[in-house]
Amino acid sequence: MHKIVFGIEELDELLTIVNSRKLFVVTDSSFPLLNIRERIDNIAVEKVSFSDFSPNPLFEDVCKGIELFKKEACDAILAVGGGSAIDVAKCIKLAVLAREGRDAIIPPLVLENVGIDGSRIPIIAIPTTAGTGSESTHNAVIYYKGEKQTVTNDGILPDWALLEPKVLNTLPVYQKKCTMMDALCQGIESWWSVNSTPDSREYAQQALRLIRENWRSYILENRPYAASKIMLAANFAGRAINISATTAAHAMSYKITSIYGLPHGHAVAVCLPELWDHMITHTGDCIDPRGEEYMAHIFGRISAELGAGSPVEAIERFRKIMDEMGLENPVSVNRSEELRQLAGSVNPIRLKNNPVMLSAETLYGLYDKIVKP
Numbered sequence: 001m002h003k004i005v006f007g008i009e010e011l012d013e014l015l016t017i018v019n020s021r022k023l024f025v026v027t028d029s030s031f032p033l034l035n036i037r038e039r040i041d042n043i044a045v046e047k048v049s050f051s052d053f054s055p056n057p058l059f060e061d062v063c064k065g066i067e068l069f070k071k072e073a074c075d076a077i078l079a080v081g082g083g084s085a086i087d088v089a090k091c092i093k094l095a096v097l098a099r100e101g102r103d104a105i106i107p108p109l110v111l112e113n114v115g116i117d118g119s120r121i122p123i124i125a126i127p128t129t130a131g132t133g134s135e136s137t138h139n140a141v142i143y144y145k146g147e148k149q150t151v152t153n154d155g156i157l158p159d160w161a162l163l164e165p166k167v168l169n170t171l172p173v174y175q176k177k178c179t180m181m182d183a184l185c186q187g188i189e190s191w192w193s194v195n196s197t198p199d200s201r202e203y204a205q206q207a208l209r210l211i212r213e214n215w216r217s218y219i220l221e222n223r224p225y226a227a228s229k230i231m232l233a234a235n236f237a238g239r240a241i242n243i244s245a246t247t248a249a250h251a252m253s254y255k256i257t258s259i260y261g262l263p264h265g266h267a268v269a270v271c272l273p274e275l276w277d278h279m280i281t282h283t284g285d286c287i288d289p290r291g292e293e294y295m296a297h298i299f300g301r302i303s304a305e306l307g308a309g310s311p312v313e314a315i316e317r318f319r320k321i322m323d324e325m326g327l328e329n330p331v332s333v334n335r336s337e338e339l340r341q342l343a344g345s346v347n348p349i350r351l352k353n354n355p356v357m358l359s360a361e362t363l364y365g366l367y368d369k370i371v372k373p
Helices: 008-018 037-041 059-072 083-097 101-105 165-170 173-192 198-219 224-244 248-260 264-280 292-305 311-325 335-343 360-370
Strands: 003-006 022-027 046-050 076-081 123-127 139-144 147-152 160-163
Touching: 003 008, 008 037, 008 123, 008 160, 022 059, 022 083, 046 059, 059 083, 059 101, 059 139, 076 083, 083 101, 083 123, 083 139, 083 147, 101 139, 123 224, 160 224, 165 224, 173 198, 173 224, 173 248, 173 264, 173 292, 173 311, 198 224, 198 292, 198 311, 248 264, 248 335, 248 360, 264 292, 264 311, 264 360, 292 311, 335 360
Parallel strands: 003 160, 022 046, 022 076, 076 123, 123 160
Antiparallel strands: 139 147
16 A cells, blocks of 8 residues: 655665565666765665666666566665656566566557556655656656657555655756646646546645745745645645546647657646646537536636636746746747647547547647747
8 A cells, every 4th residue: 555654764664664685776867966875875675776777768778677676586676766767666566577577568568457466566766856746656657669658557656655855955946946847737737637536636736735835935945844845745746646647738748848858847837828728718628527617616726726816817827937937938940840740749548638628730729839939
């Protein structure tokens, strides 16, 4: 069962519970700079380290981890890093436990329900950014043959998420901005998702409230108290999308990252206000079975939690946050070709979660507003 604990001092107790004989430690490039590195280096358990993967992990990267895990006969995983490190750890676990092996994390099996006993390889996840919420989701992202694949399996949900906000102290400011905006967008999208539930909406509301109350102190003043609140907000957002999944803003963001090199959170954040603006003016295209009136109510609830009196005002507040942080929209080079690629890149599965229907023509028009000439 997934549990959340607070403070790096809890790690020893978790390792006692896991009772690992050989621990597989997955870390990203930030690990040598972390202020909790020494604590992890001094773990009194035999360790095998793996960090040979890119920031946007490739299938081939994960395969190296799978082979190392098997070769060393490890029995538990400690994932320390941003979403990529945690996602790599999840994919390794799935491929090691699944009867289908590495095929379980690529098409077509990635779209099917692959059975595993997740308790056989426990995962402790320590996020070092406040953004993806990957430490509390059953999803992972890797790239296969140049295309993003989302791996979803209940068995890869980490057993423990250990939240230690002091790791945020050493993050570059731009990375803090991007990851926080990812959490904010996840909270908003989860709240309006057609798959939302009372639990997911409660998690989303908590995420938005914590970000609204603490983002300036976190980004502009680097206050430890605010960092703890933003880390918790990101975890709430992760728990929300673990139930509801994300929607069109996320689906639209991936090719923006690919073409313009914007980090994920930045890319999602430039999409969301244009998407929301379209939805409030096209409520008749609602595809949420709960209906147009319900959707309008949810848009109002989201707006209120952002401190706004209406969705129009909420969108402007969102854009103002972006302006205050200096997060700008991408600029085209070969505009017609880029817009064509962007409009054709959106995963239709993600669009099914969106409360308003979006046609190919609509997507093209949205990208035309998002990408500046």
